[in-house]
Amino acid sequence: MAAPGNSPIAIAFEGISGTGSIPTPVLLAGMLRASEKVSDLIFSPGRPPQVEIHGQLTAVEISGSSVLSADDTRRIAADLIGTNKQAINTLREQGSCDVSYGLPGMARFRVNVFIQRGSCAIVMRVIPTVIPTFSSLRLPAQLEETAKVRNGIILVTGGTGSGKSSTLAALIDRINSDHCYHVLTVEDPIEFLHKHKKSTVHQRELHSDVPNFTMALRAALRQAPRVIMVGEIRDRETLDILLEAAENGHLVLSSMNTVDAAKTVERIVGTFAVTEQHSVRERLAKTFRYIVAQRLIPRCDGGDRIAVVEILKSNSRTRDCVEQGERPGRTLLDAIKASESEGMQHFDGEIAKLVRSGLVDLETGLCFASNATVLGQELAR
Numbered sequence: 001m002a003a004p005g006n007s008p009i010a011i012a013f014e015g016i017s018g019t020g021s022i023p024t025p026v027l028l029a030g031m032l033r034a035s036e037k038v039s040d041l042i043f044s045p046g047r048p049p050q051v052e053i054h055g056q057l058t059a060v061e062i063s064g065s066s067v068l069s070a071d072d073t074r075r076i077a078a079d080l081i082g083t084n085k086q087a088i089n090t091l092r093e094q095g096s097c098d099v100s101y102g103l104p105g106m107a108r109f110r111v112n113v114f115i116q117r118g119s120c121a122i123v124m125r126v127i128p129t130v131i132p133t134f135s136s137l138r139l140p141a142q143l144e145e146t147a148k149v150r151n152g153i154i155l156v157t158g159g160t161g162s163g164k165s166s167t168l169a170a171l172i173d174r175i176n177s178d179h180c181y182h183v184l185t186v187e188d189p190i191e192f193l194h195k196h197k198k199s200t201v202h203q204r205e206l207h208s209d210v211p212n213f214t215m216a217l218r219a220a221l222r223q224a225p226r227v228i229m230v231g232e233i234r235d236r237e238t239l240d241i242l243l244e245a246a247e248n249g250h251l252v253l254s255s256m257n258t259v260d261a262a263k264t265v266e267r268i269v270g271t272f273a274v275t276e277q278h279s280v281r282e283r284l285a286k287t288f289r290y291i292v293a294q295r296l297i298p299r300c301d302g303g304d305r306i307a308v309v310e311i312l313k314s315n316s317r318t319r320d321c322v323e324q325g326e327r328p329g330r331t332l333l334d335a336i337k338a339s340e341s342e343g344m345q346h347f348d349g350e351i352a353k354l355v356r357s358g359l360v361d362l363e364t365g366l367c368f369a370s371n372a373t374v375l376g377q378e379l380a381r
Contacts, residue, residue, distance in 0.1 A: 022062065024079035028103055031060050032126070037304065039161070041109070041124040045070040045117075055298060055305060070119035077113045077120040086207035091115070100189035100205070105129070110165075110191055125161075127191045131173045132166045139167065140309055142343035147174040149289045152314070153246045155233075157258045158294035163307055164255040165191050165231070167294065171253060172229060176201055184225035186216040188232070199227075217241040221248070229253040236271045243280075246287035260347060260370055261291040261312035262332045265322055285323035289314050295347065297354065297368050300361050306354060308368070310347045312336055348375045355379055 022030075031041050031051055040052040048059040048066050059066075080101050081087050090097040096114035101124070103109075110125040134144050146154055154171070156164045169192040172183060176199040183199050188206035195201070202225075210216040213230065214237050220228050221244075228245055230238065233254050246252045258264040265284065272280045291312040296305040312318060317335040326332060336344045347370045354360040362379065369375040 024076050025103060027062070027076070028109075028124075029106060030062075032103075032106060034058070034060055039126055041122075041126070043068055043073050043076055043122040043124075045073050045119045045121070054302065055296070073120045073122060077122055080109075080111050080122065080124075081113065084207070086211075087113075090207075098189055098206075100191070108191065108193070110189060127165070131192050131194065132170045134170050134174065137163065137166055137170055138307055139170070140311065140343075140345065142311065143167075143292065143309070144174065145343070146171055146290050146292075147178060149251060151246065151249050151251050152287045152289040153242065153252045153254070153284075154290045154292070155254055155256060155264060155288070156292045156294065157256045157261070157264045159257060159259065162294045162296055164294060167292065168229060168231075168253055168255060169194075172201070172227075173197075175199060175227060179226075181226035182224055183227040183229065184220050184223060185229040186210070186213060186220070186231065187229075188213075191231070213238050214241070217245070221245060225250065227251045227253065231255065232257070239268060239271055243283050243287060247283065252287075258293070260293045260310055261336070262326065264291050264293065265332065281323050281325065285319040288322065293347070295368055297351070297360055298364055299359055300364075306359060308347060308350045308354070309345070310336070310350070311344050313339065313342060313344050315339060315342060346370075348378070351375060352378055 027049070028041065031049055032038055034051050035053050037053050038051045042050040042052065042057065045068055047068060048061060049068065050057045050059050081097070081099055084099055087097040087099050091113055096112060099111045101109045101111050107129060108127040110127060112123045114121055156167045158164050172185070172194060175181060176183060176194060176197045179199055181199045183201045185201070185203045186206070187203065190203050190205045194203065204210050204216055206213065206216070213234070217230070217238065218241065228250050230242065233239055233242065233256050242252045242254060256264055256267060258267050268284060269277050269280055293310040295308045297308050298305050312332060317338065318332060321330055321332045321335050333346055336346045351360065351365045351369055352375060355362055355365040366372040366376055
């Protein structure tokens, strides 16, 4: 529902009455004009079209119709999917599908169409046409060092909507600008479109260019890339191939839906059978270079959310924690705190700085903390 206190945004389409009469591209363009800060578009039967701004949903009132019908959302979904037969089959068989969609000159979208209560619902993530930079995303300056890494694994992690794709795009763009490499991406779907700069960038989309991640990655090992980017790690087989690629000297970039660096290591190790986990720890310890975890936190003044970043970097202590597992006094968090001079930082330390500076209120800071009790005690001092 709309955020408390948010008034619906009215959009008039002259000469058109009823949502079903509005061409989908025109509807999307109108919704984007609701604000420069729209991050998502949402279509659900029984609700008006909605946009997400600064993490809050706001209804968009369309001339002649305030509520979408099941027929409306089905028509919009059909327009977005188009002739993508693989996506249509996936929607029928699995109940959801992912596609990309573009409005020339305005934006691209990562689209998820899914079935709920027997009808279609749609969530569209807005992907800017301009590739972001580290500075435009207000990421820590030390993260620019990731573009100088020559091999191994760099993971960007966080919850849905935390900015992982934008950070990976900024990293690829910096590599593209600074190095003469062959960069190969495998995405579901393709989000940011990278032009060739110093590097040559090939982007493969699942279903459109290749049937599955496994085939794409096996082929990638024969296509001489210096850099391999996989939009998201979803299964054991993908992980195994990416570890192999890193061991063979490639630079591997990817993302995972994990809340912090320690949980990322746990997720990776836990994906494999118990009998394989010691070996996986050894492989990961040797190949990981950075694990960058992100959270977006609302500001006190209601402006843009602030990216809070945890940075785990490979050094002797962090590699030991990954290889041997965490134990009292030898956790990844302990290693990060002991290595701040090397550019590492942890969530609660960064949140404490924001609360003390007045950019984030105490309640919000504690809500987003990894350990609210410890953070509260720290701020009380």
